[in-house]
Amino acid sequence: MAKMKGTIVVNTERCKGCSLCVVACPLDIIALADKRVNRRGYRYVEQTNPEACTGCTSCAIVCPDGCITVYRKRVES
Amino acid sequence: MENIVSPENLVYQKPTLLNDTDMHYCPGCSHGVVHKLIAEVIEEMGMEEKAIGVSPVGCAVFAYKYIDIDWQEAAHGRAPAIATAIKRLWPDRLVFTYQGDGDLACIGTAETIHALNRGENIAIIFINNAIYGMTGGQMAPTTLMGMKTATCPYGRQADLHGYPLKITELAAQLEGTCYVTRQSVHSVAAIRKAKRAIRQAFENSVNRRGSSLVEIVSTCSSGWKKTPVEANAWMEEHMFDFYHVGDLKTVES
Ligand SMILES: Cc1ncc(C[n+]2csc(CCOP(=O)(O)OP(=O)(O)O)c2C)c(N)n1
Ligand code: SF4
Numbered sequence: 429m430a431k432m433k434g435t436i437v438v439n440t441e442r443c444k445g446c447s448l449c450v451v452a453c454p455l456d457i458i459a460l461a462d463k464r465v466n467r468r469g470y471r472y473v474e475q476t477n478p479e480a481c482t483g484c485t486s487c488a489i490v491c492p493d494g495c496i497t498v499y500r501k502r503v504e505s
Numbered sequence: 506m507e508n509i510v511s512p513e514n515l516v517y518q519k520p521t522l523l524n525d526t527d528m529h530y531c532p533g534c535s536h537g538v539v540h541k542l543i544a545e546v547i548e549e550m551g552m553e554e555k556a557i558g559v560s561p562v563g564c565a566v567f568a569y570k571y572i573d574i575d576w577q578e579a580a581h582g583r584a585p586a587i588a589t590a591i592k593r594l595w596p597d598r599l600v601f602t603y604q605g606d607g608d609l610a611c612i613g614t615a616e617t618i619h620a621l622n623r624g625e626n627i628a629i630i631f632i633n634n635a636i637y638g639m640t641g642g643q644m645a646p647t648t649l650m651g652m653k654t655a656t657c658p659y660g661r662q663a664d665l666h667g668y669p670l671k672i673t674e675l676a677a678q679l680e681g682t683c684y685v686t687r688q689s690v691h692s693v694a695a696i697r698k699a700k701r702a703i704r705q706a707f708e709n710s711v712n713r714r715g716s717s718l719v720e721i722v723s724t725c726s727s728g729w730k731k732t733p734v735e736a737n738a739w740m741e742e743h744m745f746d747f748y749h750v751g752d753l754k755t756v757e758s
């Protein structure tokens with residue numbers, strides 16, 4: 429069966445840690461990085477379970493700062 | 506994973522018109538989402554060289570630093586007057602203003618109403634966060650009844666402060682407007698609808714169909730003293746009851 433595999437690339441230097449993408453992700457696989465900040469002092473986000481991502485783009489659409497790039501590919505499983 | 510990160514699998518990226526300058530907006534601010542939509546729409550319309558924005562006084566005062574099109578900065582509230590002149594001199598341009606509620610619905614009420622009533626072929630993008638964001642969260646004409654701000658710490662009261670102004674409903678009554686709508690950008694579905702509304706308004710400007718007003722019910726998490734996630738929830742719970750989302754006027758042409 430074919431399924432969608434996705435991944436996101438976060439521009440961590442642009443991220444302000446607002447968490448809007450965290451709550452927008454339907455799979456709940458984005459979180460604020462633990463005890464790490466960018467050069468502007470913001471905790472940035474990262475994917476916690478990249479294997480599960482379907483590349484739905486929800487996180488990227490809601491990001492006010494355009495920090496997230498999304499890739500998606502159909503794979504046979 | 507590496508073999509997914511490749512150009513042919515790209516499904517979403519920041520619009521290129523929105524440049525790499527870090528935006529000064531607070532984390533989670535609705536202004537950022539709307540900037541992104543404006544950049545996407547202008548790119549999709551192929552109007553990069555023919556779009557002219559007029560930026561306001563308020564938090565969006567630096568909009569011109571972030572979206573790589575031509576801009577004119579206006580004095581507080583005067584953006585529709587400036588846009589009027591630009592569009593009359595350059596009729597083939599996509600001309601829009603970008604204004605907050607303090608700018609558009611308080612100091613600039615006259616310019617807003619008269620430009621819309623004259624049917625100037627401009628689009629107005631109106632960010633209504635029910636507060637003066639830039640200056641520290643004071644009450645605006647759009648502040649909800651009972652809502653606490655820096656200048657009404659016990660909540661807005663009718664006898665002291667009057668009633669919240671629904672300028673978008675007023676605009677829908679004016680002969681000059683061809684498209685009046687109220688949208689929001691708090692969810693994926695809402696953002697998609699808001700983008701279609703901005704596209705419609707921009708096409709109306711290019712095709713000289715009259716004035717368009719797109720209100721975006723927005724958050725100001727700093728002014729509201731909430732996290733961005735809480736601010737979106739507060740907006741859904743309180744703002745939409747008073748500021749109903751949807752099209753108020755669409756004139757078929
Ligand atoms: C003539 C004039 N009066 C007052 C001000 C102070 N001032 C700056 S921004 C602002 C209000 C901004 O509020 P709004 O338009 O709602 O935009 P926001 O910052 O919330 O995006 C005011 C009153 C000014 N800059 N110029
Ligand atoms: S929505 Fe954007 S700025 Fe906010 S936490 Fe996510 S990536 Fe960072």
Ligand code: SF4
Nearest residue numbers: 530531534564638725
């Ligand atoms: S003060 Fe409010 S409107 Fe201004 S950038 Fe911050 S959150 Fe946005």
